[in-house]
Amino acid sequence: MNHDRSNRVCPVENAGGLDNGIRKFLQNPRKILSPYVKAGMTVLDVGCGPGVFSIEMARMVGTSGRVIAADLQDGMLEIVKRKIKGTEAEKIVGIHKCLSDRIGVTDKVDFALAFYMVHEVPDQASFFKELHEILKPNGSLLIVEPKVHVSRSGFEEMLKLVRSLHFEVAERPKVFFSRVAMLRRLA
Numbered sequence: 001m002n003h004d005r006s007n008r009v010c011p012v013e014n015a016g017g018l019d020n021g022i023r024k025f026l027q028n029p030r031k032i033l034s035p036y037v038k039a040g041m042t043v044l045d046v047g048c049g050p051g052v053f054s055i056e057m058a059r060m061v062g063t064s065g066r067v068i069a070a071d072l073q074d075g076m077l078e079i080v081k082r083k084i085k086g087t088e089a090e091k092i093v094g095i096h097k098c099l100s101d102r103i104g105v106t107d108k109v110d111f112a113l114a115f116y117m118v119h120e121v122p123d124q125a126s127f128f129k130e131l132h133e134i135l136k137p138n139g140s141l142l143i144v145e146p147k148v149h150v151s152r153s154g155f156e157e158m159l160k161l162v163r164s165l166h167f168e169v170a171e172r173p174k175v176f177f178s179r180v181a182m183l184r185r186l187a
């Protein structure tokens with residue numbers, strides 16, 4: 001099932017548009033994530049792009065935790081690698097290359113973030129099934145989609161799919177200009 005817009009993957013040349021001060025002000029990563037991401041957790045940032053959220057999550061989980069920054073584009077992963085090189089985050093963030101039809105992460109995670117990426121995934125059913133396997137029991141998944149690309153009905157359709165795949169919608173947090181759902185993995 002797809003959203004109402006073509007699932008074109010965001011090109012690496014657009015990375016700067018995702019990683020700038022105005023966006024961080026309007027969509028403050030720490031503010032968005034602090035209810036869910038705690039010290040010591042293992043977390044996944046799937047479709048991490050240039051790593052805006054991965055790097056903030058590294059600060060939040062600390063050295064006792066782990067962040068998996070996963071993307072299918074080498075160019076995005078290179079940006080993340082460059083940014084964390086020589087910093088504390090380098091010890092916490094693991095870089096993972098996804099395939100177009102498989103996330104491929106084998107670790108189990110407490111929390112997964114899919115920020116502005118689900119509408120780019122062609123086979124969402126298999127994507128969410130795989131996320132269900134990757135999440136620990138009671139793990140949670142935060143989905144944030146851009147209003148500009150995903151209609152209200154498209155988002156609700158996607159939630160219907162996710163519910164059918166053993167997730168429950170636990171919360172509907174607010175993020176600027178976005179459609180958001182916090183999902184809990186059911187057994």
Ligand SMILES: C[S@@+](CC[C@H](N)C(=O)[O-])C[C@H]1O[C@@H](n2cnc3c(N)ncnc32)[C@H](O)[C@@H]1O
Pocket residue numbers: 009010018046047048049050051052053070071072073076098099100101102103114115116117120121
């Ligand atoms: C619009 S960007 C968002 C990046 C980041 N989450 C953010 O909000 O700053 C979408 C990212 O998802 C990645 N992506 C799209 N489909 C993917 C898939 N099936 N598996 C992994 N990454 C994917 C793209 O390569 C791109 O880097």
